[in-house]
Amino acid sequence: MSKFSWPIRVYHEDVDIMKIVYYANYLRFYERARTEHLRAVGFDQSDLMKNSGVMFVVKTVMLDYQQPARLNNMLLVTSETTSFRRSSFLFEQKIYRDNEQGICLNKATVTIVCVDTVSLKPCPIPEVILQKLNVEEEKF
Amino acid sequence: MSKFSWPIRVYHEDVDIMKIVYYANYLRFYERARTEHLRAVGFDQSDLMKNSGVMFVVKTVMLDYQQPARLNNMLLVTSETTSFRRSSFLFEQKIYRDNEQGICLNKATVTIVCVDTVSLKPCPIPEVILQKLNVEEEKF
């Protein structure tokens, strides 16, 4: 419902002996895109924790390695929030070479759970967050 | 069918601002355990590439973050090969705090595909590998 994309360059620190991105490092790229996505919609996780007493944690990740990203590649990483429920939602993410017209190299689905900062138990996603992520009311 | 476990200590390099392991770093831990698993059964990926003309690539990963691993925790990471098909198989992996009697913190299912080193297309898993992973013939 809220969609975003972020360019990322592949450096030496990211690749393995095959000159392709090491399989764990896609998760670093995906988090950079999610962070910039949330920054772009005016979301600040520190403020959220202080003001609402909740925080977001990653519960599951599914990764599909379709084609390798290579040293010096310019990538476009997308981030889309979807499937909102009472205390969880998904980020659907993709990595393209060059841009969204380029080849899709990798796909991820990341489940985020909203938890109470003290009890660490799931709790409702604050309304202010839902609004920033452009979630329409009838989805609930 | 072949099962293995490997102890790993959590260091400063591994954790985030919450003093828990950063979500991408579980994939580093899982690969260490798979590497030691394959080493223990006498498997050498360099030899494999030279002698058989094939190599193993990660195709998909599913991660379930159940409880966080914390700074200084001693972990036990398991690795089990399963679901062998013509050119692919799975590693089912878990991370326990302390040992297998400890709490399970994280689960992963990793799909491995055997590909030709030149064409990078899927090809049959060499018989010698199947034997080392103790795969029973009737499973095919």
Added chain:
Amino acid sequence: MSKFSWPIRVYHEDVDIMKIVYYANYLRFYERARTEHLRAVGFDQSDLMKNSGVMFVVKTVMLDYQQPARLNNMLLVTSETTSFRRSSFLFEQKIYRDNEQGICLNKATVTIVCVDTVSLKPCPIPEVILQKLNVEEEKF
């Protein structure tokens, strides 16, 4: 003699439990800036290896941690080539918060040696590289 700067954002992957950049990760930032510096002057290390039979390796690094870089900080990383000798030169590098008018957080001096790709022994820096790094002839 050739000077360059590159902006870098600090993400969760970069910081430790104090919310400051983990001490090894400054080296990742410094290499990104050097890579972009060399890209900007038209230098390609792959071409260099193929065409000249030489490559550049890091021989020493001196790091001075003056102030910590923090989560979400926008940094400016500088890269300046200096002290050219027959087969080695230095990158003098700094990290500022925000921009070069900002506070200097970290300093590094990186010694680079030009080595033969086969023997791995030091060899003269190719003239084409010296020209791209704007080294004046009288310096030799």
Added chain:
Amino acid sequence: MSKFSWPIRVYHEDVDIMKIVYYANYLRFYERARTEHLRAVGFDQSDLMKNSGVMFVVKTVMLDYQQPARLNNMLLVTSETTSFRRSSFLFEQKIYRDNEQGICLNKATVTIVCVDTVSLKPCPIPEVILQKLNVEEEKF
């Protein structure tokens, strides 16, 4: 004055396209050895912060890359505390292939400063720490 060594295996996560350890990752190895060194002498940084109101920060690092550590290498990383002053001391560290009879691959000198946890200004190293690191009184 207090000396320690710790074995470390090189995995895929650690190496670059040359199959040698990426230059920043030696700092991860050095910190693992320092952490295990301090653990071995009964030092706990969390306790230190709570009980003494001080903590240790890295002020400078000098790295000398002599020979590359390679994928699958078994390394021995040493850690020796030395040059104690009122509020700082050094770790002298080396990385050997296999063991201390093996070839020395890398050397580091790490300056540690003891700072107040609130003001972050240098302050005297607590006596209890000096004792654990076997520092002789006459050295001061």
